Amino acid sequence: MSIRLALAGNPNSGKTTLFNALTGSNQRVGNWPGVTVEKKEGKLKSDKEITLTDLPGIYSLSPYTLEEVVAREYLVGERPDGIINIVDATNIERNLYLTTQLMEMGIPVVVALNMMDLVRKNGDAIDASKLSRALGIPVVEISALKGEGLDQLLAAAKTAARGTAPGTRAYSAPVEQALDTIRSALGSAFPQGMERWYAIKVFERDEQVMGKLTLSDDVKGRVEQAISDCEQALDDDAESIITNERYEYITKALASCVKKKRTGLSRSDKIDRIVTNRVLALPIFVVVMALVYSIAMGSWTISIGTRLTDWANDGLFGDGWFVPFTADTDAWDEASGAFEEADTIIQAYEAGETEAYLYDDESGDTTVIAVDEAVYEQALTVPEPDPHEYGVWVPGIPVLVENGLTAIGCNDMVSSLILDGIVGGVGAVLGFVPQMLVLFLLLAILEDIGYMSRIAFIMDRIFRRFGLSGKSFIPMLVATGCGVPGIMASRTIEQDRDRKMTIMTTGFIPCGAKMPIIALFAGALFGHSPLVATSAYFIGVAAVIISGIILKKFKAFAGEPAPFVMELPAYHAPSVGNVLRSMWERGWSFIKRAGTIILVSTIVLWFLQGFGFENGAFGMVEDNNHSILANVGNAIAWIFAPLGFGNWQATVATITGLIAKEEVVSTMSVCYPGNLTANIALAFTGIGAYAFMIFNLLCAPCFAAMGAIKREMNNAKWTWAAIGYMCGFAYVISLIVYQIGGLITGEVSFNLFTVVAVVLVIGLVYLLVRKGYRGEADNLRAVDAVRA
Amino acid sequence: MPLTMLTRGQEGTVKKITGKDEVRAFLKSLGFVEGGTVSVVNEVGGNLIVKVKDTRIALSKGMAGRILV
Numbered sequence: 001m002s003i004r005l006a007l008a009g010n011p012n013s014g015k016t017t018l019f020n021a022l023t024g025s026n027q028r029v030g031n032w033p034g035v036t037v038e039k040k041e042g043k044l045k046s047d048k049e050i051t052l053t054d055l056p057g058i059y060s061l062s063p064y065t066l067e068e069v070v071a072r073e074y075l076v077g078e079r080p081d082g083i084i085n086i087v088d089a090t091n092i093e094r095n096l097y098l099t100t101q102l103m104e105m106g107i108p109v110v111v112a113l114n115m116m117d118l119v120r121k122n123g124d125a126i127d128a129s130k131l132s133r134a135l136g137i138p139v140v141e142i143s144a145l146k147g148e149g150l151d152q153l154l155a156a157a158k159t160a161a162r163g164t165a166p167g168t169r170a171y172s173a174p175v176e177q178a179l180d181t182i183r184s185a186l187g188s189a190f191p192q193g194m195e196r197w198y199a200i201k202v203f204e205r206d207e208q209v210m211g212k213l214t215l216s217d218d219v220k221g222r223v224e225q226a227i228s229d230c231e232q233a234l235d236d237d238a239e240s241i242i243t244n245e246r247y248e249y250i251t252k253a254l255a256s257c258v259k260k261k262r263t264g265l266s267r268s269d270k271i272d273r274i275v276t277n278r279v280l281a282l283p284i285f286v287v288v289m290a291l292v293y294s295i296a297m298g299s300w301t302i303s304i305g306t307r308l309t310d311w312a313n314d315g316l317f318g319d320g321w322f323v324p325f326t327a328d329t330d331a332w333d334e335a336s337g338a339f340e341e342a343d344t345i346i347q348a349y350e351a352g353e354t355e356a357y358l359y360d361d362e363s364g365d366t367t368v369i370a371v372d373e374a375v376y377e378q379a380l381t382v383p384e385p386d387p388h389e390y391g392v393w394v395p396g397i398p399v400l401v402e403n404g405l406t407a408i409g410c411n412d413m414v415s416s417l418i419l420d421g422i423v424g425g426v427g428a429v430l431g432f433v434p435q436m437l438v439l440f441l442l443l444a445i446l447e448d449i450g451y452m453s454r455i456a457f458i459m460d461r462i463f464r465r466f467g468l469s470g471k472s473f474i475p476m477l478v479a480t481g482c483g484v485p486g487i488m489a490s491r492t493i494e495q496d497r498d499r500k501m502t503i504m505t506t507g508f509i510p511c512g513a514k515m516p517i518i519a520l521f522a523g524a525l526f527g528h529s530p531l532v533a534t535s536a537y538f539i540g541v542a543a544v545i546i547s548g549i550i551l552k553k554f555k556a557f558a559g560e561p562a563p564f565v566m567e568l569p570a571y572h573a574p575s576v577g578n579v580l581r582s583m584w585e586r587g588w589s590f591i592k593r594a595g596t597i598i599l600v601s602t603i604v605l606w607f608l609q610g611f612g613f614e615n616g617a618f619g620m621v622e623d624n625n626h627s628i629l630a631n632v633g634n635a636i637a638w639i640f641a642p643l644g645f646g647n648w649q650a651t652v653a654t655i656t657g658l659i660a661k662e663e664v665v666s667t668m669s670v671c672y673p674g675n676l677t678a679n680i681a682l683a684f685t686g687i688g689a690y691a692f693m694i695f696n697l698l699c700a701p702c703f704a705a706m707g708a709i710k711r712e713m714n715n716a717k718w719t720w721a722a723i724g725y726m727c728g729f730a731y732v733i734s735l736i737v738y739q740i741g742g743l744i745t746g747e748v749s750f751n752l753f754t755v756v757a758v759v760l761v762i763g764l765v766y767l768l769v770r771k772g773y774r775g776e777a778d779n780l781r782a783v784d785a786v787r788a
Numbered sequence: 789m790p791l792t793m794l795t796r797g798q799e800g801t802v803k804k805i806t807g808k809d810e811v812r813a814f815l816k817s818l819g820f821v822e823g824g825t826v827s828v829v830n831e832v833g834g835n836l837i838v839k840v841k842d843t844r845i846a847l848s849k850g851m852a853g854r855i856l857v
Contacts, residue, residue, distance in 0.1 A: 059814070059817035059818055060813070060814075060816075060817035062810070062813045062814075062817065064810055064811075064813065064814035064817070090842060091819075091841055091842035091843040092842075093819070093841045093842065094818070094819040094840075094841040094842070094843055097817060097819070098817075205809075239809060239812070239813055240812070240816075240822070243813070243816045243817075243821060244821060244822060244823075247816075247821045247824070265829075268844065269829045269839070269844070272829055272830055272837055272844065273796075273829065273830050276830050276832055276837060277830070277832070278831075278832045278833065281832065453846070454846075456846075457832075457835065457837065457846040458832070460835060460846075460848055461832065461833050461835055464848070469848075470848075560850070563811075563847075563848045563849075563850035563851035563854075564835070564846065564847065564848035564850075564851060565814070565815070565818065565845065565846070565847055565848070565851050566845070566846045567818065567843055567844065567845055567846075568837060568843075568844040568845065568846050569844075570844075
């Protein structure tokens with residue numbers, strides 16, 4: 001017999017950890033409330049007959065946020081056979097508040113008492129069997145993290161699911177009287193088994209439940225009379241009566257089974273006093289984030305991310321690499337550098353040039369060497385160094401593939417497809433995986449120790465100034481990994497307009513897939529300056545701020561952001577499992593895309609850029625400026641000319657970037673065969689490259705993110721408004737940067753678009769400072785907006 | 789007086805929660821219940837981190853003002 005169990009509990013009570021332990025599935029776990037925004041299903045490892053549904057964390061069943069709606073609708077609509085209610089033993093009183101509600105749903109409930117080890121460590125004690133007797137439902141001690149007590153929990157849940165729902169717990173006499181009246185007045189309007197739950201909801205005047213019931217005026221009158229009689233008798237409003245009685249019941253139930261040592265400030269409190277300190281909070285945050293991005297993407301000795309990605313790009317997906325500690329790399333660098341220089345001279349001389357250009361991708365500088373016969377003769381004598389003489393050399397994948405293809409005598413066209421198209425395109429994307437994994441790892445650690453929710457609190461004060469709440473910061477931080485979960489994380493935001501604004505602006509944050517773009521241009525034109533990556537984040541954040549201020553002045557967004565309320569979990573040491581899982585999950589989705597959507601589009605792109613009409617006939621083209629892709633790109637490149645990148649390669653890369661941002665780099669590598677960085681350095685001016693980068697960072701994110709926007713907005717008009725806004729904003733900013741920035745650096749001369757740029761700046765400033773809509777703000781809650 | 793009047797380290801008993809129904813219900817589900825104790829862990833520009841029923845809750849100034857102690 002198959003059994004359906006639901007896993008319910010407070011946010012951050014260890015639900016997802018328990019779900020993973022039971023199902024062996026790899027859901028994301030984080031130490032902040034609201035990681036699970038959608039319910040997830042999995043079959044149990046030990047018993048495939050049992051389906052477990054992980055519900056988002058909720059504090060109660062009176063929906064306040066969208067997550068609560070998801071959980072409540074599942075429990076009411078799907079009616080699972082049993083509920084495993086995970087309870088954080090370290091704050092058992094608050095956690096049991098939800099338990100009292102779950103117990104009224106007419107579904108068997110088992111309490112999984114989690115984090116008991118922490119309770120014991122604090123010197124407190126909870127008697128589980130006494131608690132079980134007091135509540136009248138099974139209570140099982142577990143440790144979700146260590147996987148302890150899970151068998152007992154499952155056994156209890158299985159037995160419970162086959163049994164009956166917990167007995168009803170009595171409220172005070174006036175309430176019970178009112179509930180009886182409601183039940184008889186409404187008769188058979190309730191589904192079987194849920195009469196009491198519905199009666200209580202009606203008593204609480206729950207709008208959602210009331211909206212679903214169609215009642216005659218007579219019945220409504222009787223119900224209302226019963227409720228107000230009770231309110232009069234107890235001198236409080238109905239909802240408060242229920243809440244207070246629930247807490248009273250909990251206090252009574254816990255009195256005999258909980259022993260607590262009165263303690264002063266906990267360690268978490270002490271850390272919070274420093275980390276959220278009025279003066280220190282921001283500097284600490286800035287230092288932490290700077291450290292994270294420097295380690296992942298900077299150019300320091302400790303920048304593991306950069307080092308690994310350099311290895312992946314130049315070694316694994318390049319010519320090859322030395323096994324660490326086996327090679328004299330300095331000698332090799334010198335020898336290969338000398339050969340490269342000689343090779344450049346030879347090529348230049350044989351092409352009839354008088355100057356050779358040597359691009360140094362470390363410094364980003366190009367050296368000009370005068371070429372004559374003597375230099376040429378000299379260059380011919382430079383031997384090609386054999387890497388095997390310098391250490392243990394492992395050839396890169398392209399080299400291995402090329403050798404393999406030559407060995408089997410592969411057709412030129414097929415080998416070009418495989419080498420330039422597939423290996424080149426997919427490799428360009430995969431090369432950035434190590435860097436991203438390092439970034440995700442560090443963010444996962446911050447998340448797991450509990451710092452992330454403090455960041456939301458710290459940022460609330462700042463975000464509030466331009467109309468967003470601190471809760472908008474979490475989607476944005478998630479979006480530094482990937483915009484899709486970032487947009488989904490907006491569900492924790494209670495107010496509809498705050499949520500819409502967050503969805504519209506989250507895409508501005510440079511996500512993992514945009515990192516390769518930054519890295520490519522920082523390397524090709526700006527000598528790996530860490531300022532480029534830093535400025536990318538700064539621009540992302542500035543775009544969010546500017547958009548916040550501008551959008552807030554429109555009627556649709558006017559009004560104060562919803563007040564901030566958020567639980568701050570206790571700090572704890574990061575769990576290796578959770579951190580690695582979270583890192584891998586984000587990284588894997590990136591790798592998966594490289595294998596699917598990017599693979600397909602690199603093949604299509606390879607064809608489009610390799611074929612075309614040349615000398616009157618269709619076929620493989622010698623010069624890719626004659627390719628189909630070049631023609632298409634050229635036809636629309638004028639759109640981007642005012643932004644400084646009106647060549648077809650950049651145009652096509654921008655368009656493929658709308659499919660997936662990783663495409664920008666892989667498109668570039670297909671369009672500029674050979675040395676990508678050197679070719680990019682030649683094709684772009686500094687300011688043009690920067691404008692290109694800005695446009696691609698800010699314009700509408702990938703298909704996947706657009707899909708997420710559509711799902712979350714649940715409205716075609718708003719979806720297009722969001723996408724249109726992002727693209728328009730990107731265009732305007734990019735144009736301003738190119739025209740005015742170029743004028744300052746001297747790379748662009750004064751032209752018509754300089755005037756346009758100035759007008760746009762004035763327009764932006766006007767939008768920023770104008771008096772906004774001051775009328776009655778529309779305080780629509782997200783919960784209601786979705787229902788509407 | 790509103791919770792915002794408490795300073796760091798001070799403790800109070802919740803007397804009443806004001807505001808719209810759903811906000812009140814949410815605050816109560818978080819553990820702010822009449823008669824319960826709240827203590828202020830930290831205060832940053834009016835925003836508070838408070839301890840209630842063994843959990844730490846961050847509240848903006850506006851929200852904290854709805855809790856009377």
